[in-house]
Amino acid sequence: MVNNHIVPNGPKPKSIFTARNIMLYGTLFVVAIYYILPLYVMIVTSLKGMPEIRLGNIFAPPLEVTFQPWVKAWSTACTGLNCDGLSRGFWNSVQILIPSVVLSIIIASVNGYALVNWKFKGSEVFFAVLLFGAFIPYQVMIYPIVILLREMGLMGSLWGLVLVHTVFGMPILTLLFRNYFSSVPEELFKAARIDGAGFWGIYFRIMLPMAVPIFVVAMILQVTGIWNDFLFGVIYTKPDIYPMTVQLNNIVNSVQGVKEYNVNMAATLLTGLVPLVLYFVSGKLFVRGIAAGAVKG
Template sequence: MSAITLGAVRPRFRPRRISPARWGLYAFILITALYFLLPLYVMIVTSLKPMAEIRQGHLLALPASPSLAAWVKAWTSACTGLTCEGIRTGFFNSLRILLPSVVISIVVGSLTGYALSLWRVRGANILFGAMMIVAFIPYQVFIYPLVRVFSFTGLGQSLATIVTIHTIFGLPTMTLLFRNYFASLPVELFKAARIDGAGFYQIYARIMMPMATPMIVVAVILQTTGIWNDFILGLVFAGRDNLPMTVQLNNIVNSTQGERAYNVDMAATLLTALLPLVIYFGSGRWFVRGIAAGAVKG
């Protein structure tokens, strides 16, 4: 067969024309990306500039002589009120609040969701509905009653108090996520385990939780983001010795005397947001999988 014949039988693919609707979609995505990335860009370049360069007013210009001095000062010696020990104290306080709050809320929420999805507990639907109603009530409504309750019990402002608060407010969301995920699993697994003699906690620990890795990642990201970024609850319930990083950041930005060090403010803000960003970008694939898996059944 000649080359002409081969060329004649080859299918001809015409390039697809991009429709106006698709151009509009691309434009929308580009504008949205710029909307969120431009402030981040300004924060990064400002944090790398000395104050002499910032005073020139070139907001979007790259730093002529990049320096990490502002980052070092924000971490070690920026004033957060009466003390000038940087934002590192708030970082470790936030870790002390975050770790037990995330672990306890996920354990209790997954256990509750497991019970509500596979064990037919009397009044389970009423309990689940009540938890969902509470989840959509603004938590600011509960601040004063909770202050009175913890004051009456003698706990007051302490690490145990703020951990308890974050655990309580995280339970409805954690229960909803794990209930929906466990309800989407084949019920035959649960029945087979029951026939083999496994009890409530054995099925939970040996079968359900090992299969719930995507949902655990989702729960960790949601709880980490919510707890790490919290300001008002930490300010009210943590106490002076346990103030989280967000409160320390507010003190750095709003208690500056003399010249305002914008580079230090931007560096402190980026340091505060660093941990949730690292967790999210490091586990984004699992986050999408977990959200999709938990949305199969309601």
């Protein structure tokens, strides 16, 4: 901060109410409104009764707060034949999420470690193609994967979807771990080899304990990504085990019956809740995760 005083730029403004500050904070305030308003609208809508919604203003706070829409969205809203609400989708998503996150992170961390410390002939080529794969539109690979899963007897099952998530999460996660492990001094790895530790010994005893923060980042990345997935869920599962996003879309965009906007908004909020909570809880780590994944990509 000392640097700023090298060039006196007139008297230092004492008040925060300078023209510059009013402009700056004014602009930021308007921007903040644009980003936060939709969330606000969703929350107030989900707490209103249908008559109030039809008559009132979407921005107005509810005159009479009701949690009925939330209850209905969770437990009785209909999608096609099922009328047990989003709860089914929620538990489906949880069941898909946990194995997908665990499996994809294990595989990617071992990949990253092997790519940095145990390079073998062709390992760099495989990694390059893997990264390139991150940019291939999913649509190109979707149908052959349907055939593969059918051959393996996993089409329409939870494990089929877990496998798909693991495969498509691999490029970005492998990159994340590779970058992390290559920042670990190579001499540490050499020291461990002299100490007689092998591939798995070094991974578990040396690298894993050092990489805890990056595991958290990877977890945040994967939980958000898999929870929010729609495309793979709709293709590779069947209605019974649809993840939450697919079920949400079916509830809200179903053409039958009268549109219950409050229930729809409650359902939408419920679906967004998991990543939102994760986002606000993890804060800086979330930012670090997307920045690490993106900048070095």
